[in-house]
Amino acid sequence: MLVYSHADCLLKDNGFNHPERKERLDSILESIKQIKDIKINFKEAPLADMDSISLVHPKKHIEKIFSNIPKSGLIGVEKEPYADTMLCSNSKKAILRSCGAGIAAADDLMNNNKRIFCAIRPPGHHAETTKAMGFCFINNIAVTARYLQKKYKINKVAIIDFDVHHGNGTQEIFYNDETVAYGSSHEFPLFPGTGSEEETGVGNIFNAPIKSGMKGKEFLKVFEQKVLNPINKFKPEIILISAGFDAHTRDPLANINLESKDYYEITKKIVDLANIHSKGRIISFLEGGYDLLALSESIEEHFLALKI
């Protein structure tokens, strides 16, 4: 297995008491290094190039975000009530490494590496075409999907998102694009408010709203029915995963009650689909997850299921 990350991703600072903190990535990387049964190669994420980013986001929009980066201290990019998407002096490098990880992973994937994980922050699935929000600036997974389509002529990409929050950005970007299927399980209602079953795009959006309090067994049933079954019919050539671990029962930002081992089952089911349709090809991206113990346990389960 290949893992992309970069020390620059640890430098992004969101301020005191912010849930999206560098310790999240420390926990993930520490846990990955402890996994004994899998041979893991670590690679440094390159900086994303503007041509690739602009497959999704207009250049002007990205330049505007970067022009707001303060020399010191923090600046919020959103209006109230969600004024917690912050820029610090090191943000540019972290944002570009996070996106660059996915692009480099795409090249490796097409060079016969079938399982790749991007251990990155900031996350990306809330970032819309022209709107940074929910701790996200560039939609890392969306750029990777478009890059795979453009450079390698991949026709059909599926994005499966099991973060507890709906990936409004990913949905918005591909809402009218039948070549990319987006399937998401998420607590509903919850931030960002999107993700009802009525939002279906051009028949390529598959939302599975989950009621607060749901546990693993029931969750898996809904996930299979509302996300995996339609993705199975879509027959993706490559599967990308928005892997957020905040549906864990320990997570402070949401109220779904998954246990760490449930992430093995969830991932295994995605792997089964990839083996049927996608030659086993999966790139997984770290999105949310805010409890350090939950992250460290869940990432191990995720990897054990991704193992070939």
Ligand SMILES: [Zn+2]
């Ligand atoms: Zn989340």
